[in-house]
Amino acid sequence: MKPSLLPAESALPGADRSPATGASEPALRPMGIETEYGMICLGFEGPVDFAFEASTLVRAAEIEPVFRGWDYSHEDGRLDLFGQRHRLARDPGDLADNRRRSAGLSRQELIADTVLPNGARYYNDHNHPEYCTDVTRSVFELVRQDAAGEALLLSCQRVRNAAGLEGQVLVVKNNTDYHGRSYGTHENYLVDRRLDLRFLIGQLVPFLVSRIALTGAGKFGSEGQHADRSVGLQISQRADFFARVSGINTTTDRPIFNTRDEPHSQPDRYRRLHVICGDANRSHYQTALKAGLTALVLDRIEAGHDFGVALNDPVRAMRAFSRDPGLEAVVETSRGRLALLDVLEIYLDAVTASAPGSGERAWIIGQSRELLDQLRSDPSAAADRVDWCAKAGLVAALEDGGEPLSGSELQRLDLAYHYLDPRYSTHLQLVGQGRMRSLVAPEQAGAALRRAPSDTRARLRGLLVARFGGLIEAIEWDSVQLRLGGRGARIDLGAVHSGDIDELSAAAERAADAAALERALARSGLVAFGER
Incomplete structure (x- = not known):
């Protein structure tokens, strides 16, 4: 759930159909994505034990080698960025109605923590199977690692459904079950601890609200406290579920x-910015732009740039913008009444002024600008890269010359878009027809399950799991604890730098056996060994 964050000097080349990062261009900041997947459960008698089903999906992973377990001893989810400690609220609508089968599982069996050879973490979080990419400094590698998670979940669905268990489970990559419950797609970014927190909040919130034009997955109808039967297509799946501007909770009373302050790196130097207001995108382009454009905005904020715009009521603005796919709604701001694309353009203009002319930054800016222009002139032109526009196109085609679709039909159409199973996924049908662009081929996603990003400490974590998983005693985002030669060996991933990561990774690649690994780590002087 909390990808590791550590700067590295080298940047990873872009995806096959995307520009490579230029040699002279600094890489983007470390970033990662964590996705809670939904489950459609069919053919069950009585209430579904969602905790059991989520755990079963995670334990159905057939990839090897992996490390099973997670070190929670250093985690503290109650501390916020202001140094205050909170009691976390729990969503009363959590999927916990039936514990008939999960009650017989141990905590370890229920959570089913699994660390994969690509450095990712896969586990049961709040009764949803969750896949967390390790971090990278390339948006194209991030898309590959996120797509690897989709490939893994689809494989687990097939294994589970072939096992003779009750019912069938279909995995969906979305954010709502249409019964008032929302589950998250969270992003993580490394930011400088010295940055004034109130300045960061003030500058970033209008962007997080306005970026939904480019990053929204879309949905039909509305939910929650402000549900309105007149709402049709929304831009964002998550906009209904936010209640405040800032705060520590993630499952209820969402900000x-x-x-939350869990840096998973050097706490005196870095923060982990945990962004919870994004949507689960099927579009590869939106995943890349969601992370990439946010990273560029953070660059400008860290440089002290004031974007000069504030929303009078960000929560209400987000809801109003999301419920207006015509993009005509205006809200009160410090610059007067502005529409969604007006606010977004303020940010895009600012990052464009400082972006280089080539590499990933230029690609992010170019794609964002092109889509913004299309949304202003003809949103249907963006349907090959933007999920909510694709959904609008599907509805228009189905209703052409006929009766409008009912609310339940629209919701079924929405869910079908987010299925991972190619037999049912309208998104994958659009990709196959050439109507939705893709950045990652299925074989690339499968390969990414076994290959960690090479531009951050993910490389070392993945190598240790892949080559020496049987020697690992404990693992978390900050550290790996090994048992070598009868003594403990702890690698503090929060303290080592990029050159050290390269050195340790090379040692892990060269070592023929445990003894060779022990000698190499001892020579490095970067590993703390215990007594024999």
């Missing part, structure tokens, strides 16, 4: 800006 647009999350203040």
